[in-house]
Amino acid sequence: MSPPGTPRGAPGATRGGPGHALAVAELLIRGAAVVDPEGGVEPRSILVRGERIAGILAPDVPPPAGVQVLDARGLHVFPGVVEPHAHLGYGGADMAGHFESETASAALGGITTVINIYRQYGRAASPYDELGGALRACEARARVDFAVHLALLLEDHVRSIPRYVAEHGIRSFKFYMAYRGEDGRQIGMTNEIDDGLLVEALSAIAAAPGGVACFHCENTEVINRVARRLRAEGRQGLAAWSASRPAYAEAESIHRAAVLGAAAGFSLWEGWPLRGWPVLTMVRGSVVMDKGEVVGKPGFGRYLPR
Numbered sequence: 001m002s003p004p005g006t007p008r009g010a011p012g013a014t015r016g017g018p019g020h021a022l023a024v025a026e027l028l029i030r031g032a033a034v035v036d037p038e039g040g041v042e043p044r045s046i047l048v049r050g051e052r053i054a055g056i057l058a059p060d061v062p063p064p065a066g067v068q069v070l071d072a073r074g075l076h077v078f079p080g081v082v083e084p085h086a087h088l089g090y091g092g093a094d095m096a097g098h099f100e101s102e103t104a105s106a107a108l109g110g111i112t113t114v115i116n117i118y119r120q121y122g123r124a125a126s127p128y129d130e131l132g133g134a135l136r137a138c139e140a141r142a143r144v145d146f147a148v149h150l151a152l153l154l155e156d157h158v159r160s161i162p163r164y165v166a167e168h169g170i171r172s173f174k175f176y177m178a179y180r181g182e183d184g185r186q187i188g189m190t191n192e193i194d195d196g197l198l199v200e201a202l203s204a205i206a207a208a209p210g211g212v213a214c215f216h217c218e219n220t221e222v223i224n225r226v227a228r229r230l231r232a233e234g235r236q237g238l239a240a241w242s243a244s245r246p247a248y249a250e251a252e253s254i255h256r257a258a259v260l261g262a263a264a265g266f267s268l269w270e271g272w273p274l275r276g277w278p279v280l281t282m283v284r285g286s287v288v289m290d291k292g293e294v295v296g297k298p299g300f301g302r303y304l305p306r
Contacts, residue, residue, distance in 0.1 A: 026050065027285065028063045032072035037079070046077060051284035080112030080283065085149075085214075088114070088138075092121035095134065100141035100298045107281045107289040107296055112144050113304065117174050119151035125190045127156045131168060135303050142301030143294065144283050149174040149214050152201055153191050161204040169305020171210045173201070177253045178218035183227065195260065202264035213266055217253035218245060 027048040034044040034056065043059040047067075063069050088102055089095025099116075106114050118134070120126065128150070138146065150157075150164055151174040164170045175198060179189045193201065205211035227244040235243070281289035288296030 027068045027070065029070045029072050029077060030063065031059045032075055032077040035076055035078045041076070044077075048285045051286075075280075078110065081110050083111045083114045086114050086116045088116045089118075090121070096137040096141045099138040099146070099301075100143070103141075103143040103146070103301055104294045104296075106144050107283075107294050108292065110281050110289075112281060112283045112288075114142075114144060114146045115149055115172065116146055117149045117151055119153065119174075121188075125153050125157075127154070127160050128164070131164075135168065139299070139301065139303045141298045142303075143288055143296040143298060144281075144301045145304050146301055147172070147304045149212075151176070152193060153189070155192050155197060158193075158197055158201040158204065161201065161208070165208045165211075171205075171208050172212040172214065173205055174214045174216070175201070175257075176216045177257065178216060178220045178223060180220045182224045183220050186227075195256070199260055199264070202260060202266065206264045206266065213261060213264075215253075215257040215261075217250055217257055219249040219253045219256075222246070222249040222252075 029046040029048065031043065031045060033041050034046065035041050036044075036056075045057045045059050045061055046053060047055040047057060083106060086102070088098035103114060106112075116138075118128075118131070120128070131150075135148070148168075148170055149172045150170050152158055152161075153176070161173070164173075175193055176189070176191050177193075177198075178184075179187060180191045180194070184191045202213055205213050223244055226246065226249075227240075230240045230244055280287060280291070283296065283300070284302075286296070286300070288294065288300065
């Protein structure tokens with residue numbers, strides 16, 4: 001949290017230089033236990049200017065004149081939590097309406113950015129010509145910031161990856177290794193992405209700066225065969241759905257995704273849960289949730305090209 005050569009905990013220590021930060025700060029979050037991925041948990045004060053952190057200081061640095069002070073003693077301050085896997089608008093529901101209601105829930109949970117999986121429902125899949133209008137409609141209703149994982153289901157989608165990057169700033173793409181053939185027809189999904197097309201798609205994503213590939217890992221051939229046998233036995237419902245997806249079908253698919261991803265230059269990651277309940281959520285320097293009350297207005301959230 002400190003510039004090179006500045007001891008941690010020294011009065012005025014800040015990434016941007018103490019004098020500059022104090023001169024431009026508009027908000028001081030004072031005396032918090034700051035959770036820093038680089039330095040662990042340390043008592044600090046945070047200076048905010050506009051929508052950005054201007055500096056991270058020692059906890060006892062006096063605030064500059066005219067700066068708003070938020071007393072955070074006894075509280076932890078985390079970097080903004082990102083929800084990396086949401087399905088707002090699932091099944092053809094009002095996506096913009098979901099953004100208004102569900103980003104309020106996100107703010108209550110301390111989430112400052114939602115990454116939504118975007119795909120088409122209730123009609124034949126097409127090359128996402130409606131995407132720009134859909135993003136603008138969601139931005140008009142969102143209370144926190146958001147980005148998009150774009151589901152690639154068609155060969156036309158794969159050919160259009162450079163356009164999605166250039167026109168919408170999308171660099172994160174979702175693949176379903178399940179839901180092809182009989183398995184896909186059960187949920188109304190058209191999925192043309194076989195392993196050969198997947199390799200081509202991964203190569204195109206790797207060419208985009210910061211490109212990310214996300215996988216739903218299940219072996220669709222295994223699932224189709226097991227599900228067919230279960231239906232012949234008269235088994236239906238959630239228990240049969242679970243039984244049609246044995247663990248080895250997922251494990252094999254994860255391994256295959258890792259091999260194909262590594263060939264295109266990707267590495268794997270996985271998330272982990274956070275426990276606890278926030279008392280304040282801030283997005284770009286503004287409070288969107290305070291003590292269980294959502295105060296961020298619809299339309300405050302921004303679409304973040306990645």
